[in-house]
Amino acid sequence: MTNTASFRAPRGTYDRLPPGSRDWQKVVREAEDLFGRAGYFPVDTPAFEHTEVFERGVGEASEVVGKQMYTFEDRGGRSLTLRPEGTAPVVRAVIEHGLQRGALPVKLAYSGFMFRQERPQKGRFRQFFQLGIEAIGSASALTDAEVIEIGHRFLRDAGVEPRLLVNSIGHSAESCRRGYLRELQGFLTDHSDELATDDRERIGSNPLRTFDSKEAATTSVMADAPVVSDHLCAECRAHFELVQSYLTDLSVDYEIDTRLVRGLDYYTRTAFEWVAGGLGSQNAVGGGGRYDGLSEALGGPSLPGIGFAIGMDRVMEARSGGPDVDQTARVYVVALGDDARREGLMLVTSLRRAGISAAQDLSERGMKGQMKDAVRMGADWAVILGEKEMASKRATLKNLHTQDQESVDFGSIERAVRS
Numbered sequence: 391m392t393n394t395a396s397f398r399a400p401r402g403t404y405d406r407l408p409p410g411s412r413d414w415q416k417v418v419r420e421a422e423d424l425f426g427r428a429g430y431f432p433v434d435t436p437a438f439e440h441t442e443v444f445e446r447g448v449g450e451a452s453e454v455v456g457k458q459m460y461t462f463e464d465r466g467g468r469s470l471t472l473r474p475e476g477t478a479p480v481v482r483a484v485i486e487h488g489l490q491r492g493a494l495p496v497k498l499a500y501s502g503f504m505f506r507q508e509r510p511q512k513g514r515f516r517q518f519f520q521l522g523i524e525a526i527g528s529a530s531a532l533t534d535a536e537v538i539e540i541g542h543r544f545l546r547d548a549g550v551e552p553r554l555l556v557n558s559i560g561h562s563a564e565s566c567r568r569g570y571l572r573e574l575q576g577f578l579t580d581h582s583d584e585l586a587t588d589d590r591e592r593i594g595s596n597p598l599r600t601f602d603s604k605e606a607a608t609t610s611v612m613a614d615a616p617v618v619s620d621h622l623c624a625e626c627r628a629h630f631e632l633v634q635s636y637l638t639d640l641s642v643d644y645e646i647d648t649r650l651v652r653g654l655d656y657y658t659r660t661a662f663e664w665v666a667g668g669l670g671s672q673n674a675v676g677g678g679g680r681y682d683g684l685s686e687a688l689g690g691p692s693l694p695g696i697g698f699a700i701g702m703d704r705v706m707e708a709r710s711g712g713p714d715v716d717q718t719a720r721v722y723v724v725a726l727g728d729d730a731r732r733e734g735l736m737l738v739t740s741l742r743r744a745g746i747s748a749a750q751d752l753s754e755r756g757m758k759g760q761m762k763d764a765v766r767m768g769a770d771w772a773v774i775l776g777e778k779e780m781a782s783k784r785a786t787l788k789n790l791h792t793q794d795q796e797s798v799d800f801g802s803i804e805r806a807v808r809s
């Protein structure tokens with residue numbers, strides 16, 4: 391005997407298995423329909439990009455780029471990175487293909503796996519699944535409201551009761567965020583000996599991140615820190631007020647969180663996050679914001695944009711009601727004997743071709759075992775093909791809800807189960 395060790399999926403990854411996998415598929419389809427109704431076209435970008443797309447797009451000072459990327463050199467010596475998020479790749483694709491030359495904004499929707507080498511825990515994986523939309527080429531606050539409303543609707547339809555947190559982090563001018571950042575750096579420097587070591591090191595490179603620190607020492611300092619929303623320029627302030635008034639018109643409940651800064655460097659103006667209960671410390675089910683400078687950072691034209699990404703793993707965890715009771719087949723063919731099984735194969739195939747889900751026993755079980763299987767699959771009907779039925783060419787059709795039975799000729803089964 392050879393000594394073959396069995397394998398496990400890599401740390402921080404998972405296998406999506408039945409029956410929950412079907413529930414997942416249903417939720418993703420509902421999202422795709424919802425995004426489609428709002429005019430967001432599906433887009434797919436590669437699972438890996440040139441590393442610089444993220445370095446320049448998401449920002450080298452961010453946690454994601456600095457600490458979490460799966461970066462590797464390929465055999466041609468190029469530095470590539472498994473995408474840690476979808477926004478920078480989508481904007482890269484828009485610029486590369488000149489989509490901005492058509493009608494604006496370019497509205498795109500995506501779903502797929504993202505990769506971050508984080509410490510795995512409940513709700514935090516190294517390969518995780520995001521659903522997102524991006525509206526690229528509009529600076530209007532209407533677009534902010536549209537995007538936020540769509541994400542909110544999706545979460546509610548999926549059975550999550552999210553709290554929506556919104557903030558504005560202004561834009562890069564001296565009269566706005568840059569001026570604020572200097573004030574924040576001054577404040578952090580004054581309190582530097584009270585901060586946790588990691589956070590102290592961020593004062594120069596990424597002072598905003600101190601708001602997201604989990605270190606008790608830092609959080610107590612940050613309680614008195616100046617907040618960006620008090621330092622917005624007049625335009626950013628007006629934009630934020632408009633976004634809020636549109637959300638009110640749309641009856642989307644939100645809370646202003648002046649400490650919400652988000653972890654990716656491309657954000658400007660509107661930043662938002664949805665949080666949900668029951669998820670432990672990883673309670674953000676989704677988030678997004680404006681990124682008015684991202685296209686230029688990637689070498690493209692000026693294209694203000696906004697979008698969000700929702701973490702499917704966390705949605706499935708937070709959703710009330712658990713998995714739906716699922717039907718594998720509407721019609722189950724119970725066949726006894728070789729001739730009946732041959733007839734059953736044809737019948738199941740023709741029902742499926744007609745758009746009706748159907749199954750038959752593939753393990754040559756007896757009558758009792760097959761009936762049990764039909765119930766396990768949640769079938770509405772059992773079509774019984776025994777010796778008597780094969781001789782008369784009339785199947786016994788049993789309604790599994792009422793237990794009523796009738797005799798139906800082979801050619802009329804489809805019609806009978808539809809009625």
Ligand code: HAM
Pocket residue numbers: 474475476477506508513514515516517518519520522523524653654674675676677678679680681696697698699700701702703704
């Ligand atoms: P993000 O906040 O980094 O934003 O991720 C969005 C969501 O993805 C999170 O709220 C969370 O639900 C999920 N997520 C993130 N990391 C993990 C993980 N390790 N395990 C499980 N779920 C995770 C972005 O990615 C931006 N691209 C969103 C965006 C789109 N901004 C503008 N447009």
